Structures are given as C-alpha cells and as structure tokens.
Amino acid sequence: MSATRIGRSIVVTGAIETPEGVVVEGRVEGSIVARGHVDVDRRGVVRGDIVARTLDVEGEVEGPVTATDRIEIRADGTVIGDIRAARILIADGARFEGTVHMDRSRDDD
Amino acid sequence: MGAKKATIAASARVRGRIAGDEDLLVFGRVDGEIDLRGALDIDASAVVKARIRATAVRVAGTVVGDITATDVLHLAPTARVIGDLRAGRLVIEPGARVSGGVTVEEQKADGPRRTFESLSPMLGGPRFEARKPPPPQRATAVRMPTLEPEIVEPSDPPLGESQRPWTPPQRGRVETEGEIDAAPRRPLPQPSAVPETNKRRVTVKMKTRGEP
Amino acid sequence: MPIDATKPAVRLARGMIVRGELEAPGDLVIEGKVEGAVRVGNDLFIESGAEIAAETFAERVVIAGFASGRISARTSVEVRSTAEVEATLIAPIVSVADGARMRGRIDMVVDIPEASR
Numbered sequence: 510m511s512a513t514r515i516g517r518s519i520v521v522t523g524a525i526e527t528p529e530g531v532v533v534e535g536r537v538e539g540s541i542v543a544r545g546h547v548d549v550d551r552r553g554v555v556r557g558d559i560v561a562r563t564l565d566v567e568g569e570v571e572g573p574v575t576a577t578d579r580i581e582i583r584a585d586g587t588v589i590g591d592i593r594a595a596r597i598l599i600a601d602g603a604r605f606e607g608t609v610h611m612d613r614s615r616d617d618d
Numbered sequence: 619m620g621a622k623k624a625t626i627a628a629s630a631r632v633r634g635r636i637a638g639d640e641d642l643l644v645f646g647r648v649d650g651e652i653d654l655r656g657a658l659d660i661d662a663s664a665v666v667k668a669r670i671r672a673t674a675v676r677v678a679g680t681v682v683g684d685i686t687a688t689d690v691l692h693l694a695p696t697a698r699v700i701g702d703l704r705a706g707r708l709v710i711e712p713g714a715r716v717s718g719g720v721t722v723e724e725q726k727a728d729g730p731r732r733t734f735e736s737l738s739p740m741l742g743g744p745r746f747e748a749r750k751p752p753p754p755q756r757a758t759a760v761r762m763p764t765l766e767p768e769i770v771e772p773s774d775p776p777l778g779e780s781q782r783p784w785t786p787p788q789r790g791r792v793e794t795e796g797e798i799d800a801a802p803r804r805p806l807p808q809p810s811a812v813p814e815t816n817k818r819r820v821t822v823k824m825k826t827r828g829e830p
Numbered sequence: 831m832p833i834d835a836t837k838p839a840v841r842l843a844r845g846m847i848v849r850g851e852l853e854a855p856g857d858l859v860i861e862g863k864v865e866g867a868v869r870v871g872n873d874l875f876i877e878s879g880a881e882i883a884a885e886t887f888a889e890r891v892v893i894a895g896f897a898s899g900r901i902s903a904r905t906s907v908e909v910r911s912t913a914e915v916e917a918t919l920i921a922p923i924v925s926v927a928d929g930a931r932m933r934g935r936i937d938m939v940v941d942i943p944e945a946s947r
Contacts, residue, residue, distance in 0.1 A: 516624030516640045523634010539634055680942055700940050710926035716936040
C-alpha cells in the first residue's frame with residue numbers, strides 16, 4: 510500500500526486530489542483535496558487550501574483548512590488561515606491565526 | 619527497507635508541477651511537469667501527461683510528453699509513450715509502444731563518446747531516392763550537434779520560484795480586518811482549478827503567543 | 831521465424847558496397863555497405879561494422895551496425911548495443927539495448943488508455 514507522500518525536497522505547485530490521504534514532508538503551493546487523512550509533517554509547508562477528513566499539522570499551513578472530522582494542530586505546528594471542522598484540537602505551543610468555525614453537524618461534504 | 623520514497627499513489631492526481639531532489643514513484647496521474655534530480659519511476663498504473671526531466675527515468679505506464687533523462691531512460695514492456703525521448707542511455711524492452719523522436723547520446727565527463735559519422739546525411743523522413751555514389755572512403759564525419767541534456771544545478775532558474783528560499787512568516791504580526799498578502803509570488807500555473815490562495819481575509823480571534 | 835545466423839543466407843561481405851536496390855527473398859546478412867533500398871522477405875541482419883543507408887523493408891530487422899534511413903519491419907526491429915541508428919524505425923515491436931546510439935524516430939501506433947477518473 511503506497512500512500513501519497515510529498516517528500517522533503519519535493520515541491521508541488523498546483524493541485525493534489527486524492528480519495529485517500531497525503532503526507533506532506535516537503536512543500537505544496539496550491540491545494541490539497543483529500544477524502545482521507547492529511548498529515549503536514551514537521552518540516553512540511555502548505556501554502557493553499559487543504560480539505561480532508563482529518564488533518565494533523567506539525568509543520569506549517571497557510572491557507573484555509575477544512576476537515577469533515579477533525580483538525581489537530583500539534584505543538585510544532587502553525588496554521589495561518591480559517592479552520593473549519595467538527596472537532597479541533599490545538600496543542601499547547603501551537604501557533605494559529607485565523608477564524609475557527611466548528612461545525613458539528615457536518616458529516617460529509 | 620529504507621525510508622519511504624516520495625510517492626503519488628494510484629488513486630491520486632496532481633495537476634501542476636512536481637520538482638525535487640529525490641526519487642519519486644508515480645502510480646497515479648500527473649498533468650503538468652515533472653522536474654527531478656533523482657530517479658523517476660512511472661508505474662504501469664500511472665498516466666503522466668507532462669514534460670518530464672529527471673536523472674533516471676523508468677516508464678512502465680503511460681506518458682504523453684517529452685522525456686529527458688540525464689542518465690538512463692528505461693521503457694518497460696508495458697510502457698506507452700507519445701513524446702520525444704532524450705537520454706544519455708536508452709533501453710527499450712520489446713512490447714513498449716513509442717511514438718516520437720529518439721536521441722541517445724552517452725554523457726561522459728568529457729562530453730559525448732563520439733559523434734555519429736554519416737554514410738549519407740539522411741535522418742529518416744522522405745522516401746530515399748537513389749543518388750550519386752558518395753566518395754569511396756567513409757564520408758567526412760558529420761558532427762551532429764552535441765546534445766546536452768540539462769543538468770539541473772541547485773541555482774538553476776528553470777526550477778523557478780518554488781525553489782526560492784522559504785522565509786518564515788513573521789511571528790507575532792497581528793492583522794485585524796486586513797488582508798494577509800503572502801510573500802509576493804507569481805500566480806500559480808495553469809491549468810488547474812486552484813483557487814487563489816495568496817490573499818486571505820483573516821479575522822484574528824485568538825491571541826498569538828507573547829511575542830513582539 | 832527464429833533467427834539463426836548460421837543458417838545459409840544471402841551475405842553481403844565486408845568490403846562490398848552496394849548502391850541501388852537490393853532485394854532478398856529470404857534472410858539477408860549485411861557485413862558491408864548498402865546505400866539505396868533494401869527489401870528482405872524474411873530477416874535482415876545489419877552486423878557490427880556494417881553500414882546501411884536505405885529505405886528498408888523486412889519481416890524482422892536486427893541492427894548491430896550503422897543504420898540510417900527508414901527501417902520498417904512487419905514484426906520487430908531490434909537495436910543491439912553496438913548499433914548506431916540515425917533512422918526512423920517503424921515496427922510493432924522495437925527494442926533498444928543499453929549502449930546503442932540513436933538519433934531518429936520510433937513510429938508506432940500508441941493507444942493511450944484513458945483513465946476513467
């Protein structure tokens with residue numbers, strides 16, 4: 510089973526779409542639309558939209574993020590942009606600038 | 619088993635440009651460009667409509683686009699390629715289907731091993747017609763233009779803006795009712811339905827960490 | 831038909847030069863030089879050291895020497911590691927070995943499977 514993995518030195522300029530998940534260890538400038546889990550690694554950078562079922566941010570995200578289920582910003586993580594999710598977890602030390610929209614009624618979008 | 623390789627999974631699709639300094643496995647779809655200093659493996663399930671440049675390329679799937687491999691280009695029996703092929707070394711296995719130009723020139727530190735010496739300056743194309751016999755000895759060496767596949771250096775402009783050093787966002791800056799304009803950059807390439815993400819209206823509702 | 835280089839075939843020896851049209855109903859092995867048109871009913875061998883500059887038709891072609899022009903085969907064209915090719919190759923199967931030098935074209939009908947996604 511090979512998941513989509515944007516390696517550390519990889520830069521994707523454009524749109525990533527997948528019914529599964531994405532691990533970002535490198536850089537994405539554009540958008541990620543996934544129906545699975547998106548993981549922005551400690552050194553990962555995303556400038557653009559992220560849409561996922563669940564999202565973990567340990568790196569940096571600049572752009573609106575939407576999760577049908579849960580978004581977690583870990584201690585090393587940074588999110589600059591609006592967050593929309595049913596559940597949101599922002600760890601102590603995480604950095605966040607944006608608006609939070611909690612949407613518990615959202616099952617599937 | 620070593621560290622996991624950069625991968626575009628079978629069900630995934632990337633529209634735009636993929637650049638990097640590592641190996642990449644493609645099982646899914648790519649529309650755009652691939653610019654790699656590393657080995658690119660295009661699996662049997664992959665469909666890549668892109669201009670491809672990499673150090674080494676193995677194709678077992680479908681490619682529509684020109685392929686340039688600094689080192690070896692290998693087409694497996696299941697390869698389907700429409701596009702021009704350029705490589706330092708070429709291997710095409712029986713079964714591969716190809717339509718396009720082919721240029722193979724061994725790349726050594728001191729340049730190509732040797733140039734082609736043409737018996738007659740004919741390079742495929744129109745029907746050959748009988749002509750006056752050439753001089754008895756081997757014809758004057760026709761120096762084919764030296765083809766030098768691009769060696770992508772770290773500072774090479776073709777890698778473009780995505781290779782610009784990343785500057786960390788300014789910490790502690792609080793914008794109210796303003797627009798965050800990320801560091802000025804060129805618009806994202808076409809074609810893609812990528813929404814314009816550089817500007818975001820941000821209403822700060824949460825405190826930033828205590829920094830100046 | 832499997833290639834058997836030891837089977838008696840028309841052989842154009844090294845040092846021989848043919849200019850014009852060359853037609854062989856069976857196999858043809860070229861060790862010399864041919865310039866013109868070559869039509870082979872069965873298999874065509876261009877040996878290492880041989881040179882051919884021609885519009886070529888054969889059942890199957892194996893190139894180990896220098897070939898330029900347009901080379902068409904009904905079954906396959908095999909480019910060996912010692913080959914130098916400046917030609918357009920037209921055949922349902924084309925194989926190229928590591929080490930071969932080539933500058934030309936390969937023309938096949940390529941069906942692109944359209945992804946259903």
